[in-house]
Amino acid sequence: MGQYFKAVNLDRKEVVCPWCMGGVAKLWEWAANPWGAVFTLLLRKSDGSGGGDFFGYRKGFDEGSPLRPGKHPIVGRWAGERVVLVGDYDSSKLFDKSESFRNITKELVEVWNDFIEIPEKKLKYNPDCSCQTKD
16 A cells, blocks of 8 residues: 555645546655646746746637737646645545545646647546546
């Protein structure tokens, strides 16, 4: 066994579930795999842009196009907020309490996969995750 972790935003009452991203949840697994890198999108803070940057625009829109939508709301969503990777052994019981929080994993996976062009670094959303099948 071992301790499992999930990402929780205390201010927004949101959660990112590693199992919903097709991943696993031990701390070193968050650190060593693509789902741990999703914080680059969630915590991005800049109103400038440069090569390799990303705002979450949908593919197929030219940067100068008037049809291009605005920044995707997932990009930078957690910047400046209280965010933790909380373990299921933690005495706060936040791991369990977060089951009632809004799960943003599906939206995050979609935007991540638009951002990352390397096939083996893409994430696969798991709609059958146990946290998605609550009554």
